[in-house]
Amino acid sequence: MNNRRRQQLLQSVAPLLTEGEQVEITSVAKVGSVSARRRVLTTALVGALTAGTVIATVQPRPMYWALTDRRLMFFDASTMSGRPGKLLMSLPRQLMSAAPVKKALLGLGLQTVLTVQGQEQGLKLTFPPAYKAACRDLASRIAVAA
Template sequence: MNNRRRQQLLQSVAPLLTEGEQVEFTSLAKVGSVSVKRRVLTSALVGVLSAGTVIATVQPRPMYLALTDRQLLFFDAKTTTGRPGELLLAMPRELTSAAPMQKALLGLGLQTVLTVQGQEKGLKLTFPPAGKAAGRDLVSRLAVTA
């Protein structure tokens, strides 16, 4: 993430911070997962409707992340301006842990799964090739799940 986007993200985070809370980490990642079945169905439907002239893919949603000393915040990154959008999710840091990093599709990126104590389902984060170091940095700052 470039410095301009980082500053915009910090401006979005600032009003949400409690007294004494500080931002430790910022990044951009794709959040969630899309099943193979949904990808195939979407591609087939768009192909049929466009008579094969358009190709469509379905991907996890890009989000800006901000890790503070108390919470992990997720902001919409799918805005027309590219600026961080609205706050989509906030997770308490002390209850959040991350699985060890693994290679993503074709080994180009890295992915991890965040879990919150008391929740059954985890949240998958995928970092693109340019964001591998950021992914490793995030995981090193959180508790590790086995």
């Protein structure tokens, strides 16, 4: 993430910090997952409706994130300006654990799954190749899933 975007993200995070809370790292990742079935159906439907002139794909939502000493905050990255948008989710750090980092599709990026106590399903984070170091850094700062 370039320095300008990082500063914009820190400006979005600053008013939300509690007294003494410190930001440790920031980056961007695709959050969530899209089933293969949904991908195939979307591609087929758009292809049929446009007589094959347009092909659409469905991907997990890109989000900016900031890890503080107390929580992990996610911000909208799908804004028209590219600036960090509104706060979408905040997870308490002490309730999270991270699965070991593994290669993402085609081995280009990396991914990890965050597990939050009390939640049935984990939160999958996929990092593009340029953000591999951020993936490893995030996973190393969160407790390892048992």
